[in-house]
Amino acid sequence: MIKKEKMEIVSVSEIAMNTVEMTLKNKYVSLHATPGQFVHLLIKGYTLRRPISIADIDRNAETITILFKIVGSGTAELANYTQGMFIDALGPSGNGFSMEQPKDSTVLLIGGGIGIPPLHYLAKEFLKQNIRVISILGFQTKASVFYESHFQALGDTYIVTDDGSYGIKGLVTDVIAQVGDFDQYYSCGPLPMLQAVSTKLEKQEGYLSFEERMGCGVGACFACVVKTNDAAGYKKICKDGPVFSANEVVI
Incomplete structure (x- = not known):
């Protein structure tokens, strides 16, 4: 409530x-x-x-x-x-991430910029359930990197920067092939990143958390919406999200 x-x-x-x-x-x-x-x-x-x-x-x-x-x-x-x-x-x-995972499963967290913080809390909660966490974190440059040690304490962590000034140069999607097998993915970041991740992992079950400017923040207006595949058409990010199943949304 x-x-x-x-x-x-x-x-x-x-x-x-x-x-x-x-x-x-x-x-x-x-x-x-x-x-x-x-x-x-x-x-x-x-x-x-x-x-x-x-x-x-x-x-x-x-x-x-x-x-x-x-x-x-x-x-x-x-x-x-x-x-x-x-x-x-x-x-x-808002509605947060689904935490329904079998014990001993592996999840992949993919974050970009200020979309990374909610994944930190998610990773900590997964660890309490004996779920293995792998994280790919994308930043613009070395000066933008934060919480690296926080994520490393929770599982294997890959740092990616746009300019290559720290970690791996490139995009978060460039690193996915390196992480090995996982059961589900969870991603939060700017829309172009979410589009790239959902396309790359279209055959994998996952969840996307959207960053969006909001009006009321409680679902009374239509300032923040995302197109979905179900009968509702558009859903409100502030109330129905910000987390949606990757298969549910059209981005």
């Missing part, structure tokens, strides 16, 4: 180029959020909220961790928030 909550900022730090990690304290959201869900934050001075995926949860400390990229004035303002301040939030929002 989505609730309007006040979330206290516990810490803020820039962990890569224009990429900010923020830890927020709130009992309700930390207790109920699942991998793939997001919080919809209201930034002071702005009308529309910003949807930001949940990268980690510490239920004992009642905190969630989010990561966001500074891409405009709104996220720049959010990056200026400091410890002890409060943020108006709606959450946990």
